[in-house]
Amino acid sequence: MISTQLLRGQKALVTGANSGIGKATAIGLGRAGADVVVNYVTGRDEAEKVVEEITSFGVRAAAYEADVSDEGQVVAMTQRMVEEFGTIDILVANAGLQRDAAVTEMTLAQWQKVLDVNLTGQFLCAREATKEFLRRGVVPEVSRAAGKIICMSSVHQIIPWAGHVNYASSKGGVRMMMETLAQELAPKKIRVNAIAPGAIKTPINRSAWETPDAERDLLRLIPYNRVGTPEDIAHAAVALASDVMDYVVGTTLYVDGGMTLFPGFATGG
Numbered sequence: 292m293i294s295t296q297l298l299r300g301q302k303a304l305v306t307g308a309n310s311g312i313g314k315a316t317a318i319g320l321g322r323a324g325a326d327v328v329v330n331y332v333t334g335r336d337e338a339e340k341v342v343e344e345i346t347s348f349g350v351r352a353a354a355y356e357a358d359v360s361d362e363g364q365v366v367a368m369t370q371r372m373v374e375e376f377g378t379i380d381i382l383v384a385n386a387g388l389q390r391d392a393a394v395t396e397m398t399l400a401q402w403q404k405v406l407d408v409n410l411t412g413q414f415l416c417a418r419e420a421t422k423e424f425l426r427r428g429v430v431p432e433v434s435r436a437a438g439k440i441i442c443m444s445s446v447h448q449i450i451p452w453a454g455h456v457n458y459a460s461s462k463g464g465v466r467m468m469m470e471t472l473a474q475e476l477a478p479k480k481i482r483v484n485a486i487a488p489g490a491i492k493t494p495i496n497r498s499a500w501e502t503p504d505a506e507r508d509l510l511r512l513i514p515y516n517r518v519g520t521p522e523d524i525a526h527a528a529v530a531l532a533s534d535v536m537d538y539v540v541g542t543t544l545y546v547d548g549g550m551t552l553f554p555g556f557a558t559g560g
């Protein structure tokens with residue numbers, strides 16, 4: 292884990308931070324010196340544990356409950372953060388879920404839920420964070436940018452995924468949302484970027500890695516030959532959020548062990 296204080300004095304909001312990639316990212320940002328709001332929608336105990344771990348680094352943290360797909364709750368959450376933490380410097384729009392089904396079995400509710408959380412949720416959080424970035428403007432002692440938004444996407448923003456049309460569509464949408472916001476907000480000194488994780492060991496895809504057979508099948512898709520960890524993503528998020536990456540705008544950082552590189556060719560066969 293990056294141990295430098297790259298984010299000292301910054302305030303970060305991480306959605307879906309009670310488990311998986313969001314949890315590791317919240318902890319990573321805290322370790323890098325940021326004060327962190329740990330958003331969750333269910334799993335309060337887990338969220339409080341994440342807060343405890345982050346505060347042990349000597350920074351502030353708090354757990355806020357909000358459903359990112361609910362406009363009123365997102366508005367209330369960001370307002371509360373501004374009141375209690377002073378501002379928002381970094382948003383990691385991470386909260387996401389899968390509701391998998393073959394297309395003929397997929398209900399409208401399954402389609403809608405995934406789009407609501409994965410795409411609309413990121414939009415709402417990005418919109419509200421942006422209002423605060425614009426209100427505050429650049430504070431040079433804190434960061435060269437007025438704000439940083441990191442959208443948690445997926446390799447499935449470019450790799451179609453049979454049996455997951457709702458999820459793949461949501462991530463394809465995240466890509467274009469991110470790039471459009473990046474273009475729109477760069478003149479205001481707001482940097483919008485995305486991370487596209489590949490297969491990471493988290494609860495969302497437990498069935499893909501929890502048995503040795505499943506893990507072997509999964510590794511066939513990964514040239515680097517290991518399943519990713521949430522910390523792999525946290526490192527990327529810390530770097531992207533920091534001024535080290537100040538000239539990085541509208542980019543997707545693939546953190547996938549090479550999954551997007553036509554992995555069937557990895558052995559040269």
Ligand code: BGC
Pocket residue numbers: 389444445446447488489490491495496499
């Ligand atoms: C999905 C995981 C999947 C990975 C690679 C992620 O976006 O959430 O379930 O294992 O992509 O296919």
